[in-house]
Amino acid sequence: MKVIIIGGGACGASAAARVRRLDEKAEIIVLEKTGEISIANCGLPYYTSGVIAEREEMFVSSVQKFKSWFNIDVRLNSEVVKINPDEKSVELKSGEKLTYDKLVLAQGAKPIVPDFPGMPEEKVFTVRTLLDADRIKAYIKDNKVKKAVVIGGGFIGIEMAENFIEMGLETTLIEAQSQILAPVDYEAAAFVQNKMRDRGVELILSDAVKEFRGNRIILNSSREVEFDIVIMAIGVRPELGLAKSAGLEVNCGIIVNEYMETSCADIYAGGDGVEIKDFVTGENTLIPLAGPANRQGRIIADNICGGKYTGGKYKWGKSTYKNSLGSSVLKVFDLTAASVGNNEKQLKAKGISYWKTIIFGRDHAGYYPNSCQIMFKLLFSPEGVILGAQAVGKNGVEKRIDVISSVMRNNGSIQELLDSELCYAPPYSSAKDPVNILGMNADNILRGFVKPAFFEDMENVYLIDVRPKEVFEAKTIHGALNIPISEIRKRLDEIPKDKKVVLFCNTGHTSYIASRILEQNGFNNIYSLMGGIVLYQEIKKDLSASSKNAVLF
Numbered sequence: 001m002k003v004i005i006i007g008g009g010a011c012g013a014s015a016a017a018r019v020r021r022l023d024e025k026a027e028i029i030v031l032e033k034t035g036e037i038s039i040a041n042c043g044l045p046y047y048t049s050g051v052i053a054e055r056e057e058m059f060v061s062s063v064q065k066f067k068s069w070f071n072i073d074v075r076l077n078s079e080v081v082k083i084n085p086d087e088k089s090v091e092l093k094s095g096e097k098l099t100y101d102k103l104v105l106a107q108g109a110k111p112i113v114p115d116f117p118g119m120p121e122e123k124v125f126t127v128r129t130l131l132d133a134d135r136i137k138a139y140i141k142d143n144k145v146k147k148a149v150v151i152g153g154g155f156i157g158i159e160m161a162e163n164f165i166e167m168g169l170e171t172t173l174i175e176a177q178s179q180i181l182a183p184v185d186y187e188a189a190a191f192v193q194n195k196m197r198d199r200g201v202e203l204i205l206s207d208a209v210k211e212f213r214g215n216r217i218i219l220n221s222s223r224e225v226e227f228d229i230v231i232m233a234i235g236v237r238p239e240l241g242l243a244k245s246a247g248l249e250v251n252c253g254i255i256v257n258e259y260m261e262t263s264c265a266d267i268y269a270g271g272d273g274v275e276i277k278d279f280v281t282g283e284n285t286l287i288p289l290a291g292p293a294n295r296q297g298r299i300i301a302d303n304i305c306g307g308k309y310t311g312g313k314y315k316w317g318k319s320t321y322k323n324s325l326g327s328s329v330l331k332v333f334d335l336t337a338a339s340v341g342n343n344e345k346q347l348k349a350k351g352i353s354y355w356k357t358i359i360f361g362r363d364h365a366g367y368y369p370n371s372c373q374i375m376f377k378l379l380f381s382p383e384g385v386i387l388g389a390q391a392v393g394k395n396g397v398e399k400r401i402d403v404i405s406s407v408m409r410n411n412g413s414i415q416e417l418l419d420s421e422l423c424y425a426p427p428y429s430s431a432k433d434p435v436n437i438l439g440m441n442a443d444n445i446l447r448g449f450v451k452p453a454f455f456e457d458m459e460n461v462y463l464i465d466v467r468p469k470e471v472f473e474a475k476t477i478h479g480a481l482n483i484p485i486s487e488i489r490k491r492l493d494e495i496p497k498d499k500k501v502v503l504f505c506n507t508g509h510t511s512y513i514a515s516r517i518l519e520q521n522g523f524n525n526i527y528s529l530m531g532g533i534v535l536y537q538e539i540k541k542d543l544s545a546s547s548k549n550a551v552l553f
Contacts, residue, residue, distance in 0.1 A: 003019055003027065003100065003102045004031065005029070006090070006103070007030075008031075008037035008038060009041070009271060010297065011104075012030060013066075013297070014294045015270070016028055016301075020071065022301060022302070028071075029073045032074065033077065034131070035077055039058050044133045045156065045159035045162070047130075049167050079093040083242055085247065085264045088103070101266065102267075103267045104268045104304075105242065105243060105254060106273075108272040114234075116210075117211040118211050123230055126232050126233070148161075148169045148230075149225055150233055152173075153177070153179070153205075155181075157180075160233060161201050162331075165199055171202070174209065174217070175206075176207065183326065188377060191335065193545070194545070195335045204219070206546075207220055207221050215227060238253045238286065240273065246264065248264050251284065252284075258321055268303070270299070271293040271296060279324055279341070279408065280342045287326050292324050325340050325341055325409065326340065338392075338401040341386065342379065342387050344356065347379060355379070355380055355445055356454075357377070360376070361376060363397075363429075364426060366430070368426040373393060374393030374395075375531065376391045376400070380413075384415065384442075386408050400433070404417070414443055417438055418443060449519075450515055453529045453530065455539050460500075461501065462501045463477055463480035464503050465483075466514040467506065469484060472484075475537075485505075488514055489517060489521075492521055501526050502529055503518075503528050507531060508528060511532065512528045515528045
């Protein structure tokens, strides 16, 4: 069997190695149009700044290792220009033609670079390959760069902005949307935006590039931004040229089934270039992440070799890709932001009914030194199905999102968050882990034990601060009445029954307890502010820092 794999990134390299592990006799050729194979793309921003010091650390594998370990023929700088499905062959730019029994398309995606008027190409860079990073490092060194501009507030854009700050560069990030970090909702993004500003990044939101003039970027608002170097990080676009010309079914990406098979026999595809199913909605989507790409490569190899493998104690059937949750995590200075599933914007766009809650939990027991708060947001259906989760904090953030991701993957509900039996010792967690508390909070909402209120619900309501008087006097929300929880049963006559009453405390726990007291004393219009004054102040801080205050709820 002869297997040709086009592309030597995460999916292609994974498929090649797995085919060899399953079939020692297969002839395997990897055709990579660049001069790199199996590099750690996700580490490029950190290599650019020198956080990852050695270039050799960026290679996950090498041509030599593929040959000596796996007997795989890796050909760099070998661009495929045509696929002939009928005769099962590919044609290279060099003029060479190769036949195959099985073909794998793993070309990935390429950065989107709009043709802005006046754009000086020698000063504008993308971050996709190790060569890109080498060029950025050399340009900064050779041109004494002081001012960096990043266009795009996604993962790469945020990471490049952080690393430019670490290099001592004056850094501006421009994002056309009203917030950075699209996978999360505004509440989580506010923490990241405030952190970036605190660390010296100038954020320009709800504005976009119109044109370049010399060393200045002209925005749609007519604002001008000076630069010495520009990173274009507004997203990637799947490589579809070969697939289209070969007659494969494509949409936004290459269409594949659960076995990663394309519409053409014996041609498979995976990685950033394919459309896969969203786990929450079942709809086709693009999720250009390394984890899914690696898993897809393994699945492709399993199915290419199906019927040849005879080991094990059970019959080996086809491997399937079971949709994607889009789990992701991002470091932003000393913060970590992570998410899984759908966010509010996505659910609204798809017309999916949902509830939500926000809590703060601690990364480990509060009585153990250096405990830090983590903000969690959970989205769930009226039936208790988990639709998505987001978290921002310093430590233990991705650990909790990973737990929620695993619960979702196994079709667990809110009840499974309550029931999750997680490791506990004071340096690591609490007896009730934040995941458990998140489930309890959502369960209370579903059962009607608490009515949640959020930042967007704060207009035309009667506010009551249920914290102690001395805390209230130090800082509160403007217009709030102070009725400490310890006094609330004695001051019921001060609370209106004909108005929407929102109770709040630091993070939402005390106000929940106070709401239960009032509910059981005949008050039916009582709400608890999710996330409390801590989240409220974080949002206000972000809004005050934004010149347009453009926030979409």
